[in-house]
Amino acid sequence: MSLVAALSGALGAANVLTEGDLSAWERDWRRRWHGKALAVVRPGTTAEVAAVVRLCAAAGVAIVPQGGNTGLVGGGVPDASGTQVLLSLQRMNRVRKLDEANLTLTAEAGCVLQTVQEAAAACGLLFPLSLAAEGSCTVGGNLATNAGGTQVLRWGNARDLCLGLEVVTAQAQVWDGLSGLRKDNTGYDLRDLFVGSEGTLGIITAATLKLAPQPAATTTAWAACATLADCVALLNLARRRLGAGLTGFEAMGRFSLDLVARHFPQLPRLLPETPWTVLLEQSDTDGESAARSRFESLLGAALEAGAVTDAVVAESLAQSKAMWHLREAIPLAQAEEGLNIKHDISLPVSAIPAFVEQTDAALHRRYPGVRLVNFGHLGDGNLHYNVQAPPGEDGRRFLSDEEHAVNTIVFDAVATFGGSFSAEHGIGLLKRDELAARKSPVALQMMRSVKAALDPQGLFNPGRML
Numbered sequence: 001m002s003l004v005a006a007l008s009g010a011l012g013a014a015n016v017l018t019e020g021d022l023s024a025w026e027r028d029w030r031r032r033w034h035g036k037a038l039a040v041v042r043p044g045t046t047a048e049v050a051a052v053v054r055l056c057a058a059a060g061v062a063i064v065p066q067g068g069n070t071g072l073v074g075g076g077v078p079d080a081s082g083t084q085v086l087l088s089l090q091r092m093n094r095v096r097k098l099d100e101a102n103l104t105l106t107a108e109a110g111c112v113l114q115t116v117q118e119a120a121a122a123c124g125l126l127f128p129l130s131l132a133a134e135g136s137c138t139v140g141g142n143l144a145t146n147a148g149g150t151q152v153l154r155w156g157n158a159r160d161l162c163l164g165l166e167v168v169t170a171q172a173q174v175w176d177g178l179s180g181l182r183k184d185n186t187g188y189d190l191r192d193l194f195v196g197s198e199g200t201l202g203i204i205t206a207a208t209l210k211l212a213p214q215p216a217a218t219t220t221a222w223a224a225c226a227t228l229a230d231c232v233a234l235l236n237l238a239r240r241r242l243g244a245g246l247t248g249f250e251a252m253g254r255f256s257l258d259l260v261a262r263h264f265p266q267l268p269r270l271l272p273e274t275p276w277t278v279l280l281e282q283s284d285t286d287g288e289s290a291a292r293s294r295f296e297s298l299l300g301a302a303l304e305a306g307a308v309t310d311a312v313v314a315e316s317l318a319q320s321k322a323m324w325h326l327r328e329a330i331p332l333a334q335a336e337e338g339l340n341i342k343h344d345i346s347l348p349v350s351a352i353p354a355f356v357e358q359t360d361a362a363l364h365r366r367y368p369g370v371r372l373v374n375f376g377h378l379g380d381g382n383l384h385y386n387v388q389a390p391p392g393e394d395g396r397r398f399l400s401d402e403e404h405a406v407n408t409i410v411f412d413a414v415a416t417f418g419g420s421f422s423a424e425h426g427i428g429l430l431k432r433d434e435l436a437a438r439k440s441p442v443a444l445q446m447m448r449s450v451k452a453a454l455d456p457q458g459l460f461n462p463g464r465m466l
């Protein structure tokens, strides 16, 4: 019997797709990679995932796991060979359990992030992971990529919000590690091995996630800074004054907001043009007015110290949303402007002003007129430092001809300043060669040993990451 027939027998023919338009699964969100799957399979239970793994392992056929297909590094789509099975977890989308007293929620891997947030909110609880793709990305994908987003400063990334996992291994066994324990020192931390493994070690089928009480009030402010060093000074002031109440700190270079104004002219400009803009968010168990007055006194002190030149505090939830909307419109405006060379980098916060000054200068010397779309989660030391072709130049040509040279300039500088060339999006295909070239040989050898031990047949996501 052919593999496709056997898979149809296990899952039902309706859940094994080989014909028609499969581009929703075969093409990535950025449309950089377009593969061809042997079949798209859609198991509905953990046992069915194990059955798919068993059949594929017996046939020696590779499996590419996929959640919401919003990943940005090409890790979740099949290659062009037509020999890989695309395993979509989208049908495994249930919240299995919410334990209010333990502050945990257990969800299947294909559960959309926003569904988890809403299930928690319905009980007055918060699942803090938040990113612009939350309406379609999944818990499994968030954990497989160890996603970050806009609340990392306070709550950590996906790894910090995960207490337990259920995983189907390459031997088609089910590991039930769905613990809701905060403390469990019983040997190697297998959970942390799978978090961030980008589908190369096992298939996550469910997770137990950490919740917190919903804050009583969330306040947002928009501040203008003359320099990036001033943004860092504001961050440190905010940390000292707001403590754990500081839940978001996003910085945006002028050109990123210019692009938003150009492509989304209906959105408001909240302050006159300024070299840098910061979005600050404060969440608190205190009421609204206490939070607002703390915010106002922080911004007053920042104005006095010269770190900020102008600022507004949102008066309402609608205004707060408008601020976030502007920030989240940057990647969309950038896509409207044309292809660009993206970098998702992290650095010690203290090194960021000097890194940006030197790297901007090096890029301008090499590519006169080049445009830098620089924005990101400054509170986490994470910049989306994207390089757009000079005006009038074809973005596609710039990407295909210059990507390697631009990456070398940026990543060499990142290394000099003690940073990382992948902060939150992962490795996938996009940065696989960078990983091989830049990660220490000792670390690479340990990573390869782990892969060989857990997936000796190279069944899961071959050619990605390693």
Ligand code: FAD
Pocket: 029, 064, 065, 066, 067, 068, 069, 070, 071, 072, 074, 075, 076, 077, 089, 109, 110, 130, 131, 132, 133, 136, 137, 138, 139, 140, 141, 142, 143, 144, 145, 146, 147, 148, 149, 150, 198, 199, 200, 202, 203, 204, 205, 331, 424, 425, 428, 461
């Ligand atoms: P997919 O894209 O389907 O898969 C991603 C990777 O995980 C692939 O390698 C895949 O093989 C693997 N995988 C998926 N599910 C499983 C599973 N169940 N078991 C094992 N492996 C699996 N990322 C951030 O960190 N911070 C951001 O702020 C952020 N913003 C974004 C904004 C937009 C508009 C978009 C499109 C993406 C953004 N991302 C961001 C990228 C990000 O990685 C994801 O959106 C998300 O974490 C991926 O989830 P997904 O379900 O779409 O995974």
Ligand code: ZN
Pocket: 149, 377, 384, 424
């Ligand atoms: Zn980001």
